[in-house]
Amino acid sequence: MQLRKLKKIIFRGWVVIALLIGSFSLCSGQDIYDVSYKVGPVFKIVSPKIRIDSEYVRIPEEGNEIGYQFGLFTKIRVNNVYFQPELLIATAQNRLDFLNYNGVNGFNPSADFEFTTLEIPVSIGVNIGNLRLDTGPGFSLMLSGNEYFLNEKINVTQEYNQVTILWRLGLGVDINNLLLDFKYEFGLSKTEESLARLIERELVPRQSQLVFSIAYSILRD
Structure with missing residues (x-):
């Protein structure tokens, strides 16, 4: 069921992008606006x-693991303003230590979490020469989540919000077909990471992240 929903989201997203490219190309043909577009793969490293x-949970130094994202981007520019949607598959890992677990003093077992998500960031920005400044929302759809705790693997996909909303602030540069970006992202909607099953209490972590991305335009106008 989730795979079918994912396919529908991807198909509808790229239909909208194709319509936008077509409409902007018509405007360009009328010499009203200076319009261009770029399409290609993108790879991101997330910190x-x-x-x-x-007092019951702590994040060890290695708890915030590096994550990765890859997918496709489209950048549509009208004069100095641009619109850039993306479709990405993301993987991330986290580790938490549970302090004095089950009331046993000094017993602090670790739980490892692995997540796969569909990321749909949308940037709206302005070009200043080859430099870019942008902002915009990002939508994260949970595809799968697994927890490894006390030698047991448990699927925790349903214990999390299926959709999380982020907001992004970014700085980028275009070098011919190459696009380099550095972004700061922070959550607008809280991810209900229900750890009640482990410590009998609800916890809502606060998350932000730094993102470095490199993209290459294989289609451009």
């Missing part, structure tokens, strides 16, 4: 920062 204020 997350998670904070939890709790």
Whole structure:
């Protein structure tokens, strides 16, 4: 069921992008606007920062693991303003230590979490020469989540919000077909990471992340 929903989202997203490219190309033909577009693959490295204020859970130094994202981007520019939607598959890992677990003093077992998500960021920005400044929302759809705790693997996909909303602030540069970006992302909607099953309390971590991306335009106008 989730795979079917994912296919529908991807198909509808690219239909909208194709319509936008077509409409902007018509405008360009009328010499009203200076319009161009770029399409190609993109790869991102994500450095997350998670904070939890709790005496029951702690994030070890290695708890915020590096994540990766890859997919496709489309950049549509009208004069100096551009619109850039993306479709990405993302993977991430986190680790949490549970302090004095089950009331046993000094027993602090670790739980590892692995997540796969569909990311749909949308940037709206302005070109200043080859430099770019942008902002915009990002939508994260949970595809799968697994927890590894006390030698047991548990699927925790349903314990998380299926959709999380992020906001992004970014700086980028265009070098011919190459697009380099550095972004700061932070959550607008709280991810209900229900850890009640482990510590009998609800915890809502706060997360932000730094993202470096490199994209290459294989189609451009």
